Amino acid sequence: MQYTLEKTNDKVKKKKKFKLPTAYTILLSIIVIIAIISHIVSGAKPASLADVVMAPMNGLKDAIDICLYVMLMGGFLNIINKTGALDAGIGSIVKKLNGKELLLIPILMFILSLGGTSFGMAEETLAFYALVTATMMAAGFDSLTAVATILLGAGCGVLGSTVNPFVVATSIDSLKSVGVSANQATVMGIGVALWLSSLSISIYFVMRYAKKVKQNKENSLLSEDEYNNAKEKFLNGKEETLEFTTKRKIVLSLFAISFIVMALGVIPWERFGITMFKNTDFLTGASFGNWWFSELAMWFVLMSIIIGIVYGFKEKEIVSYIIEGAADMVGVAFIIGISRGVSVIMSNTGLDAFVLNNASSSLRGMSPILFTNVSFLIYIGLSFLIPSTSGLSSVSMPIFGALAHTLGFAPELIISILGAGCGLVNLITPTSGVIMGGLAISKVDYGTWVKFSIKIIACIFVSSTIILSVGMMLL
Known part of the structure; x- marks a missing residue:
């Protein structure tokens, strides 16, 4: 593919500036600051050392569904990427x-x-x-x-x-x-x-x-x-x-369908008086409009497999590509x-x-x-x-x-x-x-x-x- 990106000596001008710490350090610092404030504010329960130490793990447990969704989405995107x-x-x-x-x-x-x-x-x-x-x-x-x-x-x-x-x-x-x-x-x-x-x-x-x-x-x-x-x-x-072959066009169509279904799956149709999706729980156990990250994660795993088969990947290739993509999102x-x-x-x-x-x-x-x-x-x-x-x-x-x-x-x-x-x-x-x-x-x-x-x-x-x-x- 011929990109139009222009470069100056293949580099972007180096900018000298103050760099913030990584996202991990910023978030952990905020947790510590909140813990300190809890000891100052009357009426709040002072955070213990254990509260601070376990806050990231408790956060991970609380957000486990979205974390798995992101990782499995990485697997889906890697499958798409491998098809070209x-x-x-x-x-x-x-x-x-x-x-x-x-x-x-x-x-x-x-x-x-x-x-x-x-x-x-x-x-x-x-x-x-x-x-x-x-x-x-x-x-x-x-x-x-x-x-x-x-x-x-x-x-x-x-x-x-x-x-x-x-x-x-x-x-x-x-x-x-x-x-x-x-x-x-x-x-x-x-x-x-x-x-x-x-x-x-x-x-x-x-x-x-x-x-x-x-x-x-x-x-x-x-x-x-x-x-x-x-x-x-x-x-x-x-x-x-890369040549935009018929097989790649089919893959891209399945890619688009995957996201259309994702959007339709999380819109709470019944709140808007639309009941046509009420009995659509045959795939995930939750009807359209009631999907959330667990259902979305498995939907993209399913589409990863379908796209891999359509493109002609072997079973071992599909599994390894999904794991490889998930690893990139850890x-x-x-x-x-x-x-x-x-x-x-x-x-x-x-x-x-x-x-x-x-x-x-x-x-x-x-x-x-x-x-x-x-x-x-x-x-x-x-x-x-x-x-x-x-x-x-x-x-x-x-x-x-x-x-x-x-x-x-x-x-x-x-x-x-x-x-x-x-x-x-x-x-x-x-x-x-x-x-x-x-x-x-x-x-x-x-x-x-x-x-x-x-x-x-x-x-x-x-x-x-x-x-x-x-x-x-x-x-």
Whole structure:
């Protein structure tokens, strides 16, 4: 395959900069800091040495399903890679888009944002990092462009959740438990505004950066090590154009079907009144719409076997390729599990409940606009401590929603504030397994992502603050 990547003496300009420690060190440091804070805050249960030592392992146990999903997804991708179908397909796409490669960015970001706003697409995006990174680098961009396309695309959708059950449905159900009703149509209206505004901002910045990188690789924010690692992973040995044979086209079709089924499998159809998938539990024991990481993992194992047989691999080859691909993802799985350990130690020490209760008490007596903006800031802080949107809505909505209702404010706005706060934080927090896992796959350092995304996140924060404030005035 002939890539359009331009190089200066086969290197990217070496940038001397402060390098953050590895993702493992960052996450373990956060666990230690939380343990220290638990000894300072009155009312919290002080974390013991055993709590700190076992937090990563407890996090791994808590996230075992997603860790196995990521590893088995690695096996699936390795099978695809061995067929050469992806390389041939990417080469065909890049050739057809010659001169128009930038169009890949808004198209992919919008599609991913649809998944985010509709069913909270987050962990599922880990499956796309290798493919999109290879595509973007083949098109003349860098691996950071790929990360930004996926993370900001899906993330902006989650930030502006419209029917995302992990934010909207969970929050509405939590409010019902304390006798407060919320209008979902109102939540959807605010969600659309948050979604499209944040997505527009992100597309602008990502396209501007990608254009600069394509014109001159020295404009890349990647260090020399990052660039070389990404190049070795996604470009080396792929200079020759692979023929897009009929067999490879069939493999690529099965590849696409695999992801379509994945998306359909996790959308909670019954919550939307769609019951046609009610009796589809013959394959995994769970019906369509009720699949989660265990079912998804085995679905991709099944498709790995089918694709291997279709392409003509022998039984031993299929097994070895799956194991080889899973091994490549062990580091990513560890990062995801350790990041979950942060939430575990927060819960075990009671710091999450302490922060939640004190934060809600500080909101009483505020004007509507001040209430809105302070609530937004509080949810940003809470989202760092509790990265799970469904978990945060379950524990916080009965408190904050009920408080808003008592003060005469629209409870629907609190749902949107939760989605915006959690969505914003989950674009940058190191406690998110999606961020750290995606960066690890694409060979991008966390510090590089922070440097690139901080301006975008600041702009999204401002736009979200304006939309939420206007919403408070109108409701």
